[in-house]
Amino acid sequence: MTSEDYIKLNEIILKQEEMLRFPQFSNRDAWELGNYMVNKVYEKKQELAIAIRKLNGNILFQHCTEGTNLNNQNWMDRKYNTVSLMERSSLGAWAVAATTGEVVSTHGLTEKDYIFCGGGFPIRLKTGEMVAVLIVSNFPHELDHDFIVKALSDWLGIDNVPEIDLSLSY
Template identity: 70%
Template sequence: MDKQNYTKINETILKQEEMLVFPHFSNKDAWDLGCFLVNKVYESNESLAVAIRKLNGTMVFYHAVGNTNQNNQNWMNRKFNTVCLMERSSLGAWASSFLTGEKISTHGLSDSDYVLCGGGFPIRLKTGEIVAVLTVSNFPHQLDHDFIVKGLKEWLKMEDVPDLDLTLSYE
């Protein structure tokens, strides 16, 4: 994929991150949002693990649907770490890495603890503060991100948030 496509993807993700913000977010909100997303997974008859963690690492919601397993938890841990460090979605960090040439190792970090792929999204308040991270795992990484965005759009009742162009390559 050429730089122009990465730029387009990155701009779309930045807009998603800017728009998908919460007026407040409590442990009860995490439970309600998590249950909402898990019900979407069950309705689609898919397998996906869904987790919401506070920035201090406290798990406030977790549910594994279908054939998800410990490996999905490992991926979600790495996505969580990436979102916390980069303060943006893990797919946004992935797109930025191609535009800047930076890798996980550029920052002196380990691939066993961080990952540049979709499936992690910051729970940001309207004040700009990130208070939690939503992670999912089991779809191809661009579809993990797309599931999160579509779920948050519906949850927050924000139809004008742009969708990713899934016809582009996300390798």
């Protein structure tokens, strides 16, 4: 991919983050959204780990299908840390890093605790306030991100959310 491709990707992700916002978000909302996503996974006979955490790290929802393991939990921890620190999706952080040449250590962070790849998404209120992080793991990272975006689009009833081009090699 070219630098222009990453810039365009970042613009799409920023638009997704802007559009996919909640009127309110409670612990019960986390439970209902999490169950909705798990049911989607089972309907499609897929394997995925899904979690929703408050910004203080409190796990509001988590489910891991049979085909996932502790490694997926470790990836979710790193994605959560990235989203909560950068206050944007982990794929967005990855796209920016790809254009700037940054790596995790550029920010004084370690790859043990942070990762620039798709699968973490900020849960924001319509006011812009970030209140939680939605994390998934087990698909290739751009598909992790795409799963979140499609699930949130459906859940929130928001049409015309731009999609990333999955035909590109990320």
